[in-house]
Amino acid sequence: MADIRSVTIEDVAVAASVSVATVSRALRGLDNVAHSTRQKVELAAAELGYVANPAAAKLAAGSSKTIVVAVSNIAGWFSAQVVGGVEAVLSEAGYDTQVMGVAGPEARRHFVASALQMHRRVDGLVMVDIRLEPDEVDALRDTDIRTVTIGNSYPGLSSVRPDDISAARLAVDHLLQLGHRRIGLIEGMPDDPMRTEVSWRRREGYEQALTRAGIVVDPDLLHTGNFSIEGGQDAMARLLALSKPPTAVFAISDEMAMGARGVAVEQGLRIPEDMSVVGFDDHPLAQTVALTTIRQDPTASGAHAARWIVEDLRNDACNLHTHEVDVELVVRRTTAPPC
Amino acid sequence: MADIRSVTIEDVAVAASVSVATVSRALRGLDNVAHSTRQKVELAAAELGYVANPAAAKLAAGSSKTIVVAVSNIAGWFSAQVVGGVEAVLSEAGYDTQVMGVAGPEARRHFVASALQMHRRVDGLVMVDIRLEPDEVDALRDTDIRTVTIGNSYPGLSSVRPDDISAARLAVDHLLQLGHRRIGLIEGMPDDPMRTEVSWRRREGYEQALTRAGIVVDPDLLHTGNFSIEGGQDAMARLLALSKPPTAVFAISDEMAMGARGVAVEQGLRIPEDMSVVGFDDHPLAQTVALTTIRQDPTASGAHAARWIVEDLRNDACNLHTHEVDVELVVRRTTAPPC
DNA sequence: CTGAAAGCGCTTACAG
DNA sequence: CTGAAAGCGCTTACAG
Numbered sequence: 001m002a003d004i005r006s007v008t009i010e011d012v013a014v015a016a017s018v019s020v021a022t023v024s025r026a027l028r029g030l031d032n033v034a035h036s037t038r039q040k041v042e043l044a045a046a047e048l049g050y051v052a053n054p055a056a057a058k059l060a061a062g063s064s065k066t067i068v069v070a071v072s073n074i075a076g077w078f079s080a081q082v083v084g085g086v087e088a089v090l091s092e093a094g095y096d097t098q099v100m101g102v103a104g105p106e107a108r109r110h111f112v113a114s115a116l117q118m119h120r121r122v123d124g125l126v127m128v129d130i131r132l133e134p135d136e137v138d139a140l141r142d143t144d145i146r147t148v149t150i151g152n153s154y155p156g157l158s159s160v161r162p163d164d165i166s167a168a169r170l171a172v173d174h175l176l177q178l179g180h181r182r183i184g185l186i187e188g189m190p191d192d193p194m195r196t197e198v199s200w201r202r203r204e205g206y207e208q209a210l211t212r213a214g215i216v217v218d219p220d221l222l223h224t225g226n227f228s229i230e231g232g233q234d235a236m237a238r239l240l241a242l243s244k245p246p247t248a249v250f251a252i253s254d255e256m257a258m259g260a261r262g263v264a265v266e267q268g269l270r271i272p273e274d275m276s277v278v279g280f281d282d283h284p285l286a287q288t289v290a291l292t293t294i295r296q297d298p299t300a301s302g303a304h305a306a307r308w309i310v311e312d313l314r315n316d317a318c319n320l321h322t323h324e325v326d327v328e329l330v331v332r333r334t335t336a337p338p339c
Numbered sequence: 340m341a342d343i344r345s346v347t348i349e350d351v352a353v354a355a356s357v358s359v360a361t362v363s364r365a366l367r368g369l370d371n372v373a374h375s376t377r378q379k380v381e382l383a384a385a386e387l388g389y390v391a392n393p394a395a396a397k398l399a400a401g402s403s404k405t406i407v408v409a410v411s412n413i414a415g416w417f418s419a420q421v422v423g424g425v426e427a428v429l430s431e432a433g434y435d436t437q438v439m440g441v442a443g444p445e446a447r448r449h450f451v452a453s454a455l456q457m458h459r460r461v462d463g464l465v466m467v468d469i470r471l472e473p474d475e476v477d478a479l480r481d482t483d484i485r486t487v488t489i490g491n492s493y494p495g496l497s498s499v500r501p502d503d504i505s506a507a508r509l510a511v512d513h514l515l516q517l518g519h520r521r522i523g524l525i526e527g528m529p530d531d532p533m534r535t536e537v538s539w540r541r542r543e544g545y546e547q548a549l550t551r552a553g554i555v556v557d558p559d560l561l562h563t564g565n566f567s568i569e570g571g572q573d574a575m576a577r578l579l580a581l582s583k584p585p586t587a588v589f590a591i592s593d594e595m596a597m598g599a600r601g602v603a604v605e606q607g608l609r610i611p612e613d614m615s616v617v618g619f620d621d622h623p624l625a626q627t628v629a630l631t632t633i634r635q636d637p638t639a640s641g642a643h644a645a646r647w648i649v650e651d652l653r654n655d656a657c658n659l660h661t662h663e664v665d666v667e668l669v670v671r672r673t674t675a676p677p678c
Numbered sequence: 679c680t681g682a683a684a685g686c687g688c689t690t691a692c693a694g
Numbered sequence: 695c696t697g698a699a700a701g702c703g704c705t706t707a708c709a710g
């Protein structure tokens with residue numbers, strides 16, 4: 001626990017016999033530094049093991065070099081992937097990435113309110129699956145914090161997400177083509193103010209697909225799974241308790257799909273003969289049960305968001321970006337014609 | 340993009356007609372502040388929407404109020420849980436949590452080297468499943484950065500982890516009691532310098548259990564699964580290709596176990612009749628395939644580590660803590676007597 | 679209990 | 695291309 005004073009820019013300046021200003025410029029790679037000077041400085045810094053104090057740098061520069069990623073479900077698979085993608089590009093670019101769990105509406109309001117005060121303390125914000133109120137969107141937009149939302153999208157804010165409507169249609173069309181007519185839907189949590197949009201859009205896709213096929217949507221077949229494994233299990237149990245259960249189920253996340261599948265198996269159904277199930281995400285474990293699903297790549301989404309932020313920051317711009325994530329139907333062995 | 344100057348401590352001081360020093364004390368809850376003064380200050384701060392600039396606070400205080408969690412596999416389930424646990428207690432305590440991906444030995448060396456320079460920039464460090472060299476351990480210990488390792492443990496460094504040896508024995512004993520005599524082991528990656536210890540200890544437990552039961556360890560039954568789903572799949576494929584395959588398999592992570600289980604099913608084996616499998620972790624998806632496993636709680640581990648750090652920081656202490664995580668055998672339906 | 683002042687370690691105009 | 699100096703927004707002895 002030796003309280004060794006950290007080596008400061010001053011130490012480097014002395015060692016290299018230049019001013020601290022020059023050290024600062026040289027080490028940050030600014031171009032108005034003589035080649036020989038830069039070398040001298042870099043050598044001295046390396047010998048002393050100098051690392052700039054980020055707090056001091058942030059304070060002086062008025063830019064924080066940190067971007068925060070706020071997630072509604074910090075330990076969930078999707079969020080973890082996004083964080084991973086963000087962190088990879090940010091650390092590369094010399095930014096810090098700070099995670100913040102924002103669970104529930106009050107936490108969100110509080111978070112947004114403090115974010116607005118984060119001018120010069122946070123350079124960027126990526127919000128994963130967080131549902132904002134219109135006034136919050138406006139407030140965020142009026143800030144110079146580069147914000148990008150993942151999962152949802154709001155007017156005036158950058159976003160990356162799939163076209164959930166057509167993605168869901170892709171899943172349901174697959175089932176339809178197989179010959180299914182009674183198709184259950186396990187949606188997210190329509191009453192969860194945090195995460196409605198994704199759920200809403202995928203349900204829209206489900207309904208569009210059925211309608212186009214001339215099938216009327218049966219409300220009995222729609223159940224909420226809260227984006228959780230247990231929710232998926234409960235929903236499937238309810239579906240199977242119907243007097244006329246569906247022959248196939250589309251769950252809008254793999255975790256719900258896997259929960260649902262498990263319950264069906266437990267109740268003695270054969271999959272896919274007695275029950276087809278398709279999920280959404282292509283969770284890495286999905287393949288271990290041969291789950292048919294819609295693949296998306298949250299790591300790439302996170303990286304995408306981070307890259308925009310870094311770019312905009314570098315160019316001192318504040319552009320509005322939107323990216324539609326690619327999505328793909330992966331047919332495995334939980335889907336087959338009804339029998 | 341209005342460039343509104345943030346409200347500073349100065350603004351609050353003026354509004355409350357006190358000095359900035361008093362504002363600083365009042366808002367941080369120091370006790371040498373008159374009750375009425377504190378109220379006045381708090382009111383002014385609230386009205387102005389004041390939030391202290393962390394960079395300035397860190398610089399002035401010489402303490403960073405940030406702790407970093409370094410993880411070898413940032414997007415993996417285990418790490419995500421730990422990060423979640425850490426973040427929850429830290430945000431509560433007013434600390435920032437910063438994640439850092441440290442994949443591979445060079446990244447680790449670099450990370451540790453820079454961590455040593457992080458004196459006063461980082462208050463605490465939690466390292467998840469990162470294997471350190473002895474000199475790195477020494478260096479870290481000589482620092483006043485509160486460090487706790489999760490998964491591994493080193494002399495002089497705080498750690499939280501299960502007793503992996505007896506935990507593994509628990510799993511294997513279960514199989515033994517069921518009557519299995521040929522039990523395969525899917526271990527981690529013995530040659531991965533990042534994550535050997537966990538793997539090594541669980542293998543030790545496996546060997547102890549067999550030896551105590553009077554069974555000699557058959558090297559053909561030991562395969563490496565790299566802690567990944569694919570690795571688990573490959574390992575099971577190799578096991579099944581044996582002229583005399585095992586009747587049961589213990590995989591030291593659920594992700595490997597689920598991969599292994601999937602391959603067995605695909606090759607037409609019935610589970611558990613033809614093949615028992617037990618995992619390790621109790622991954623939330625494990626129950627969807629009724630996987631028998633050893634349960635541990637990484638969220639709690641992360642919270643535990645964070646709590647120590649916060650406490651030590653608060654008391655200006657630097658204690659050595661160790662916590663043995665509870666572990667529990669969860670018997671589901673992937674294990675049965677051999678037939 | 680409160681204030682004036684120094685200082686934390688950088689960056690950035692401003693000169694030269 | 696380089697340096698001297700101001701300043702970023704706080705905290706913390708030191709007085710009182």
